[in-house]
Every structure is written in structure tokens, then in C-alpha cells.
Amino acid sequence: MSVNVSVRLDDALAERLKVRAQASGETLSDRLRRYAEEGARREEHPLITFRDGPAGRRAGLIGGPDVWEVAMWLDDLEDEDDPAQALVDEAPITRAQVDATIGYRNAFPVEVSARIALHRMDTAAQQ
Structure with a gap:
């Protein structure tokens, strides 16, 4: 409605x-x-902004990568005891940015999951 x-x-x-x-x-x-x-x-979600690009408009972190990228990295680190801390230790990203990604993903899970799936499909098609 x-x-x-x-x-x-x-x-x-x-x-x-x-x-x-x-x-x-x-x-x-x-x-x-x-x-x-x-x-x-x-x-x-104060650390989130929106940007245009070849794949359309998407959520991104202010001063950082797209939300879907951070969410995908967190997924890739799911076997770690603390995936969020492991990501902060490995990447040039702050804990606040990781937490913002988690909050945004919790609020808009379908949007973030679709971006990850699109990336994985595009990557697989290029191999």
C-alpha cells in the first residue's frame, strides 16, 4: 500500500x-x-550511503566499500570464532563499519543477499 x-x-x-x-x-x-x-x-543507518555504478544503485559504507562486499567477506569468514573481528584484523575496515554492515544487512537481508548472489554469478561466468 x-x-x-x-x-x-x-x-x-x-x-x-x-x-x-x-x-x-x-x-x-x-x-x-x-x-x-x-x-x-x-x-x-548513519554510516551508510548510496552510490551509482555499473550494477546500479547500491548501499555503501561512508569512506569504505559497498555493504554487500563487507557482508560477503563476513560470510567467507564464518568459520572464524569472531568473523567481524577477523575481518577488521585482515582488511582496511573499522569495527564500526563492520557493525554498520551487519545492522544494514539485518534490516535489508534480501537486498544484500541479492547483491552477493549477483557478484558470485558474474564472477563464475567470467571463469
Whole structure:
């Protein structure tokens, strides 16, 4: 279910958003919806940001790699006593970033798992 919300925007802001939306093949409504969703996620997960790339828009750590990458590394270290600490010891990543990844993955498991699966499929196809 969705709710229709009326929002008043300054003319200049509305035009900037409209141009950005059109440049990405989105409608203004799509762009505003995405901004609202990503803004809410950023507030709920402060070390998370969103980035565009060849595989589409995805969650990433501020000052670090994509969330799915860290989650995959944690999966690869599942035999360790403390996978999170093992990753911090092995990679240029902080414990706060690992914890942020775990929190984001817990909130959006399907999204993160799908990114990992896509990466594994692409990697397998290249071999």
C-alpha cells in the first residue's frame, strides 16, 4: 500500500530535481520517492550511503566499500570464532563499519543477499 503525500517545493529546487530525474530516466515522483527512502535509511543507518555504478544503485559504507562486499567477506569468514573481528584484523575496515554492515544487512537481508548472489554469478561466468 502507498500513501499519496503533497509536498510544496521551491521552484528552483523542483526544477533541479526534475532535470536530475530526467537525466536518469526517472520521473520526478520516482526521484522524490528514492530520495525519501534513501534518506530514511541513512538516518536509520548513519554510516551508510548510496552510490551509482555499473550494477546500479547500491548501499555503501561512508569512506569504505559497498555493504554487500563487507557482508560477503563476513560470510567467507564464518568459520572464524569472531568473523567481524577477523575481518577488521585482515582488511582496511573499522569495527564500526563492520557493525554498520551487519545492522544494514539485518534490516535489508534480501537486498544484500541479492547483491552477493549477483557478484558470485558474474564472477563464475567470467571463469
